């Protein structure tokens with residue numbers, strides 16, 4: 639499985655946000671996306687997730703059999719995307735049924751993020767960090783090889799950041815791929831890194847050519 643991004647450009651509100659972004663990602667690899675506020679990190683993930691059209695460039699996804707890129711990815715954005723009135727367990731059950739290709743049970747996934755005790759609590763009662771952990775537990779209830787994570791450590795305490803790091807490394811060990819934006823180090827082994835710069839010139843951004 640291989641994701642190859644070539645010379646990608648992004649426009650929002652008719653403004654060019656970035657251009658010249660290229661990288662490749664293969665089974666077991668992680669890409670860390672850094673850059674200043676407003677540089678376009680979330681926009682890059684939005685493009686990869688199919689939520690935003692690129693202004694230019696190409697995304698090639700290969701060696702995934704019959705599956706499309708959309709069928710192979712998990713996206714966890716800034717917003718947790720949880721239903722506040724449902725319990726943590728119900729949110730995960732919904733995600734598992736909706737996404738298909740089930741992996742861990744909701745209870746096991748909550749255990750993996752240290753939230754087994756919250757399974758029956760409405761998400762509305764959870765703290766910001768706990769909600770974030772439920773959102774991340776969605777990664778575990780349905781098997782999908784490419785994880786697109788927008789600032790996954792936001793609201794997480796140090797212990798939860800370490801739990802997340804271990805989950806990410808375990809996903810890679812099983813052949814998964816990760817692209818994550820971040821403002822703080824994720825401490826992933828041998829991760830690739832690109833820094834997105836707001837760009838008005840055609841300067842190629844740092845990264846590995848496809």
Ligand SMILES: Nc1ncnc2c1ncn2[C@@H]1O[C@H](COP(=O)(O)OP(=O)(O)OP(=O)(O)O)[C@@H](O)[C@H]1O
Nearest residue numbers: 650651655673674675676677678679680681682819
């Ligand atoms: N829907 C939109 N319409 C117009 N402009 C937008 C829209 N969404 C984002 N932008 C602009 O696109 C630029 C890039 O935003 P983006 O959220 O991708 O940046 P970011 O690097 O993720 O920032 P941060 O580190 O603050 O999360 C910003 O200038 C933002 O204002």
